[in-house]
Amino acid sequence: MGKIFIDACFGKETPYTPVWMMRQAGRYLKEYQEVRKKAGDFLSLCHSPTLAAEVTLQPVEILDVDAAILFSDILVIPNEMGMKLRFASGEGPIFDEPIKSQEDIANLLDPQESAKKLSYVYETIKLVKKKLPKEKALIGFSGAPWTLATYMIEGKGTKTYTKVKKLIYTNPQMMHSLLQKVTQAVKFYLEEQIKAGVDAVQIFDSWANALEKPKYLEFSWNYIKEITSYLKAKYPHIAVIVFPKGIGAYLDDIDGEFDVFGVDWSTPMALAKEKLGNRYVLQGNLEPCRLYSKEATKECVTSLANIMKDGGHIFNLGHGILPDIPVENAKYFVNLCKEVSKTN
């Protein structure tokens, strides 16, 4: 038996439309919270292959989703490049010494060396693959260079992106030199994940919608394309998924070598289908807050199934699942997706 998720990524016919959820290994599961307590803090959980593998597998067992996604954090890359990452409660991730100069960029650890230091991630992947049922897929991931570099410049989450935008408009060369270095690290990192056994990789560009279109294409999308072309040339059997969040108004300019385009909830699925559906499989895009209500969930799943009735679809949320969603509603979503899309 093949993996239905991977078949769907490559546009093959499947007995139903597969489903998984972004952040499916997370706080809404009491089983996750127990492991997290055991680990101590969030980063310790990422750094422990045994515990990270355990939480990666939980949603497959509990919800019967069609793919597991590696439990980790996008900021492990800058951390291993030499920027000390910490998580402050209520504030999210923080780099106390953000990038301020060309010299800071030069001082970052070599991309290949950085990728090697992420061995705990590759170890997690190997442990997951040992236990994951054959018909389920394992998705590896990385943050997109733009999203990672933005954290590295801003030092923490931001509403305004003032530092990184000022840099883009006043010293674009410096931003490009940081992005080039991070892009190399992402390439090596995803390549090592593939060697460790993932069946697919997803590139999360969470902060895609911080940039106007011409700058998005220049400072983010071009680097994503560089990575996906590299991976598809070398590992054509690995499914490559991109998820640039909130760029529904830029779809006319989206091209490149990858298999699946992740549609966020702010991009109407019908629009994504019109612009990209003949070239890419589309993943998404239930607004995560719909999971507060079964009725609202059903309304959207039915609508998505109808829009995507000719295939080329993978069910998912349009952003990560929220920590206070009832597990029962998450199960309802997963079951319903399979039910409504059954082909016989």
Added chain:
Amino acid sequence: MGKIFIDACFGKETPYTPVWMMRQAGRYLKEYQEVRKKAGDFLSLCHSPTLAAEVTLQPVEILDVDAAILFSDILVIPNEMGMKLRFASGEGPIFDEPIKSQEDIANLLDPQESAKKLSYVYETIKLVKKKLPKEKALIGFSGAPWTLATYMIEGKGTKTYTKVKKLIYTNPQMMHSLLQKVTQAVKFYLEEQIKAGVDAVQIFDSWANALEKPKYLEFSWNYIKEITSYLKAKYPHIAVIVFPKGIGAYLDDIDGEFDVFGVDWSTPMALAKEKLGNRYVLQGNLEPCRLYSKEATKECVTSLANIMKDGGHIFNLGHGILPDIPVENAKYFVNLCKEVSKTN
């Protein structure tokens, strides 16, 4: 001599494309900072007609923009409806007792009474009109019901909109009853501004992009349309501008009775022109961070002038000007817009 800004709003030919900037009366001007110091806190400045009029007029004098925009805050409405508004330094606006129940909504002051209590705003308008040169326009404004109601439910700025979204998906009736009441207040408020002398009104939907398309249309756009239809029927000579931020992927569903559609920086102007340009004048949309660099400013102004060379355009930023923009660059932007668009 007529008002070039108003002529442009109604699609008439003008000697050049008029220009103003969102938040043009603000912290980047040292003259503003001086008045602000005199007033004490931000709300006291809003509540003082003399001082509010002074800062409203400053950018007209300093930058020679074609329109002044009333200095005030969108949250004065909920404040006068009985929710105590305060500004915490570094945190922005806060309602310590946000709306939690149908009873809280019932307890809000009557919309017409609330609008009457905003007399200090109408007084400001009268003072501005006395001093504003005849060829310049005065723009009044309000927050959109959705944006106001979101603040009233969340109690403060939010990245996740969890409370209000949970409400929308689990108790839509309650949200609608709040929106209906706020919509009435906005109608009366803008009507009183018109009676006091504004030449145009703009409805700011700053949090438009918090909602997926079907919910945006239901919980925000429908209420905006109700207000603009009411105003256009009663005051056809007043220009009505809408500014729903970040809904570039929803433009196929935009219709209604208004004159100008404000295009934010995340919606490419060429896309807005394609979808709306034959029905509405378009205002915008230079990414505010471009003002950090004259070169980046020029690149975008030239491009906008080219896209909109057939007319139907008002220059503006795609969001508010930032507090640390050099005044010199703001002047450069205003002059350049006029220069590149001169018709003779």
